Amino acid sequence: FQKDILNLVYICESEGLHEVAQFWQQVVQMNEHQKATFSGKIISSLFNTVTNKKICIFGFAFKKDTGDVRETPALSVCHMLLQDGAVVHVYDPKVKREDALAEFRYHNMDVDERRLIFAPSPASAVEGSHAIVVLTEWDEFKTYDYGAFYGTMMKPAFLFDGRALLSRAALEGIGFEVHAIGQARPQGGCMRIRDAEGAPPVPLAPPPRQLTPAGCCASTTGRVILVTGTAGFVGFHAAIALRTRGDGVLGIDNFNGYYPPSFKRARAKALEEHGVLTLNVDLNDAEALSSLFKEHRFTHVLALAAQAGVRYATKDPQSYVKSNIEGFVNLAEVARAQDPMPRIVYASSSSVYGLNTKVPFAEDDVVDQPASLYAATKKSNEMMAHTYRHVYGFFFFWVGFFT
Ligand SMILES: NC(=O)c1ccc[n+]([C@@H]2O[C@H](COP(=O)([O-])OP(=O)(O)OC[C@H]3O[C@@H](n4cnc5c(N)ncnc54)[C@H](O)[C@@H]3O)[C@@H](O)[C@H]2O)c1
Structure with a gap:
């Protein structure tokens, strides 16, 4: 948890281990940067604004099989989308809306509660949305019928996979515009993404040539x-x-x-x-x-x-x-x-x-x-x-x- 790392920073500082403290402080900053970059990517892909757009969030919990929302990345991602005027529909098998709101308050994050909806089913969260954003690695997210979801979404339909959980190739085959994090550069220099469990990694298209x-x-x-x-x-x-x-x-x-x-x-x-x-x-x-x-x-x-x-x-x-x-x-x-x-x-x-x-x-x-x-x-x-x-x-x- 972030608070544990911050405690570590504090202890290191008080023991005079300034360089170690700085290292851990940078880990926290890097985490925050990644969350902001991911949210920024969502907004810029959706033509630079999400105002009044329905965005479906799959997973609010910190990790799968739990309703724990302490320091979940969903907090900053949803906060940034709400700040930009999105209507955010969350589906999470365990997390309750009141727990999410309490966590926003705990972090002094202002949110317009009317635009934060917890949906009773994944299909109702998806229907009419411009994008699906996967934020927790729940196993059931891998079993959904994304073809059916695609049919009910606004077009172009975007999917942002914050956990590198789903098969990019399959989603792109359906018609989704997919953005995923968790990409690594293998030795050949070609970008690859870890695919759904068990499936071989899918090579991504080579990076675009320099624009001139x-x-x-x-x-x-x-x-x-x-x-x-x-x-x-x-x-x-x-x-x-x-x-x-x-x-x-x-x-x-x-x-x-x-x-x-x-x-x-x-x-x-x-x-x-x-x-x-x-x-x-x-x-x-x-x-x-x-x-x-x-x-x-x-x-x-x-x-x-x-x-x-x-x-x-x-x-x-x-x-x-x-x-x-x-x-x-x-x-x-x-x-x-x-x-x-x-x-x-x-x-x-x-x-x-x-x-x-x-x-x-x-x-x-x-x-x-x-x-x-x-x-x-x-x-x-x-x-x-x-x-x-x-x-x-x-x-x-x-x-x-x-x-
Ligand atoms: N947005 C509206 O509601 C609206 C209504 C009526 C007319 N317009 C007209 O439409 C056009 C686009 O409006 P907008 O809303 O996109 O405005 P904008 O301010 O967002 O965009 C104008 C762009 O022109 C650039 N620019 C200004 N002076 C420049 C210069 N000398 N050299 C190079 N770049 C320069 C600015 O940096 C800016 O990025 C403008 O001509 C505006 O007068 C807009």
């Missing part, structure tokens, strides 16, 4: 798309959708600090698993943009990078001018110099309707009354796009997102 910008631009549809702002909310999802349909997709983003860059880096990392790289390039860097265009001959640009948000303009008005006005013109100028010129699809905003009172809004409404600096820059972009189209015959399209 040229590799990302390989296309089966003839479209090669530069997506700006791929570390952002819309850009992340759009890049996955485009890549999934076979387009070549390369992303750029300047990872600015409007909201935590760590979120943006996590998105960029998760995008790599979908075959999309995000290069750290600013819209205002004409040289970098020019060489990207020259090298990859983009057929389209999905222009999403912008200083978004209405209220932030009272804090940093220049960021709107820098990204939305200067950056926009810079991108348009670089694109204009290409032969043939790529088509640009640009993200405008419902905010351009500003103080208009006529409803419903229409695409041909006059939008001359923006109510924020953000809206004013977005409206300017629409006018600039019109100008580029008029002067150079540029193919410029814009979509107005409504939040």
